[in-house]
Amino acid sequence: xxxxxxxLADRLRRAIYxxxxxxxxxxxxxxxxxxxxxxxxxxxxxALGVLTNEGLITATPGRGTxxxxxxxxxxxxxxxxxxxxxxxxxxxxxDRVRGEGRAPHQSIRVSITQPPSDIAxxxxxxxxxxxxxxxxxxxxDEEPYAINDxxxxxxxxxDTEIMAPYDIARGANTVLEExxxxxxxxxxxxxxxxxxxxxxxxxxxxxxxxxxxxxxxxYDKAGDPVRVAVTxxxxxxxxxxxxxxxx
Amino acid sequence: xxxxxxxLADRLRRAIYxxxxxxxxxxxxxxxxxxxxxxxxxxxxxALGVLTNEGLITATPGRGTxxxxxxxxxxxxxxxxxxxxxxxxxxxxxDRVRGEGRAPHQSIRVSITQPPSDIAxxxxxxxxxxxxxxxxxxxxDEEPYAINDxxxxxxxxxDTEIMAPYDIARGANTVLEExxxxxxxxxxxxxxxxxxxxxxxxxxxxxxxxxxxxxxxxYDKAGDPVRVAVTxxxxxxxxxxxxxxxx
DNA sequence: GAGTGGTCTAGACCACGAG
DNA sequence: TCGTGGTCTAGACCACTCG
Numbered sequence: 001x002x003x004x005x006x007x008l009a010d011r012l013r014r015a016i017y018x019x020x021x022x023x024x025x026x027x028x029x030x031x032x033x034x035x036x037x038x039x040x041x042x043x044x045x046x047a048l049g050v051l052t053n054e055g056l057i058t059a060t061p062g063r064g065t066x067x068x069x070x071x072x073x074x075x076x077x078x079x080x081x082x083x084x085x086x087x088x089x090x091x092x093x094x095d096r097v098r099g100e101g102r103a104p105h106q107s108i109r110v111s112i113t114q115p116p117s118d119i120a121x122x123x124x125x126x127x128x129x130x131x132x133x134x135x136x137x138x139x140x141d142e143e144p145y146a147i148n149d150x151x152x153x154x155x156x157x158x159d160t161e162i163m164a165p166y167d168i169a170r171g172a173n174t175v176l177e178e179x180x181x182x183x184x185x186x187x188x189x190x191x192x193x194x195x196x197x198x199x200x201x202x203x204x205x206x207x208x209x210x211x212x213x214x215x216x217x218x219y220d221k222a223g224d225p226v227r228v229a230v231t232x233x234x235x236x237x238x239x240x241x242x243x244x245x246x247x
Numbered sequence: 248x249x250x251x252x253x254x255l256a257d258r259l260r261r262a263i264y265x266x267x268x269x270x271x272x273x274x275x276x277x278x279x280x281x282x283x284x285x286x287x288x289x290x291x292x293x294a295l296g297v298l299t300n301e302g303l304i305t306a307t308p309g310r311g312t313x314x315x316x317x318x319x320x321x322x323x324x325x326x327x328x329x330x331x332x333x334x335x336x337x338x339x340x341x342d343r344v345r346g347e348g349r350a351p352h353q354s355i356r357v358s359i360t361q362p363p364s365d366i367a368x369x370x371x372x373x374x375x376x377x378x379x380x381x382x383x384x385x386x387x388d389e390e391p392y393a394i395n396d397x398x399x400x401x402x403x404x405x406d407t408e409i410m411a412p413y414d415i416a417r418g419a420n421t422v423l424e425e426x427x428x429x430x431x432x433x434x435x436x437x438x439x440x441x442x443x444x445x446x447x448x449x450x451x452x453x454x455x456x457x458x459x460x461x462x463x464x465x466y467d468k469a470g471d472p473v474r475v476a477v478t479x480x481x482x483x484x485x486x487x488x489x490x491x492x493x494x
Numbered sequence: 495g496a497g498t499g500g501t502c503t504a505g506a507c508c509a510c511g512a513g
Numbered sequence: 514t515c516g517t518g519g520t521c522t523a524g525a526c527c528a529c530t531c532g
């Protein structure tokens with residue numbers, strides 16, 4: 001026989017999957033669950049903790065516990081690369097979001113640092129070399145939707161618009177092209193993990209929300225890496241989409 | 248000021264990130280943590296619970312609590328599609344795993360069902376139409392590494408080798424080609440979420456392990472969907488890799 | 495047999511949100 | 514003001530692993 005709190009979690013989960021408790025619905029209060037199932041409050045909280053960590057529910061002090069909603073936005077890393085923005089003021093991603101009737105905006109910060117080792121490896125830099133980083137946070141309807149940090153070797157980015165702390169209308173990739181380093185090959189790595197505390201804060205993530213990490217390394221014609229872009233996407237808000245044509 | 252259990256979690260997390268507690272290392276026992284920090288056992292367990300849900304640690308009754316290891320395997324959905332297996336007995340994925348010096352195997356089960364609504368939508372089937380499903384579980388070194396469920400419209404798969412409950416040496420896609428439905432376009436959708444209880448069990452996942460879900464829809468020359476493949480990948484064991492050439 | 499984490503109870507105080 | 518979830522304590526019994 002399963003344990004008390006697991007059985008309670010199972011019952012509530014079933015109610016959610018069966019839509020007896022649809023997205024947005026309020027669960028019974030902890031006091032009600034204690035009485036309904038004749039268990040202590042700690043047991044109730046263990047059960048709710050399970051569902052919270054599965055991303056199914058969210059609790060707010062003073063208000064109650066509710067079934068979470070999922071409204072994933074589709075992200076096309078390929079298309080955003082090919083398409084030119086309609087308006088010089090915004091990039092392809094903002095175009096797309098606006099097309100879905102929602103309001104995007106973003107904040108950009110630029111710095112020069114010694115990149116973390118995994119980034120340095122991808123940029124083929126030794127431990128001392130510096131990189132320019134463009135930290136970007138993307139928002140939709142005032143809610144943070146993604147972190148995007150782009151790393152460029154300092155030697156390449158220096159004295160270009162890449163170091164400007166504002167959105168580059170024609171795109172950082174265009175700037176790289178103009179300086180003789182167009183990206184002709186891209187390596188994209190995607191993985192899923194739980195967020196680090198800093199990401200949890202920057203993206204205001206709730207417990208039970210994993211992130212998808214998309215790392216794009218761009219290589220120029222000589223085969224040298226010129227850009228590493230790390231995008232951190234909350235799992236409940238994004239679906240990554242690729243379209244492939246088969247030979 | 249943060250709460251007691253959060254501060255304790257922060258200290259332990261820091262020790263892990265700083266490599267004072269490297270992967271595989273044992274944490275102090277709950278009794279030791281109680282004494283070292285003068286807190287109750289419930290508080291210690293709250294702190295350990297935070298780290299467990301972040302995927303950082305794992306606890307085993309009777310043994311202790313340990314820092315988790317990550318050994319992601321790289322998966323190339325594109326390449327596996329292009330390359331022909333070296334040996335008729337195994338597919339491209341098994342080839343690749345074997346190339347990394349590890350031992351792959353898989354189990355396959357075939358059934359006919361009414362597909363869930365999200366699959367039916369992708370296959371452009373109405374609510375009553377049936378589909379053939381090839382359920383596959385992939386293992387590496389005897390550990391489950393991925394679930395792969397492929398759905399085919401019954402009309403297409405009937406009376407073909409697709410309905411055979413064993414590995415199709417030349418690949419199910421080749422069978423589709425032979426019956427006049429080669430997949431010329433692929434739509435790939437990737438998202439991150441926490442596993443459902445059934446997936447947790449089939450993949451023997453530990454708490455704090457999200458999954459990446461990769462859904463590939465294949466279309467034939469007429470633009471009709473002929474296959475939907477749903478792959479569920481434990482986040483701690485996989486990195487999905489794409490290589491793109493830019494025009 | 496001693497030590498480990500897993501489960502469960504009873505009770506307490508707090509900050510916050512809503513009417 | 515009252516009900517909500519958030520935090521914390523003290524104590525108990527269990528199943529399991531290890532030497």
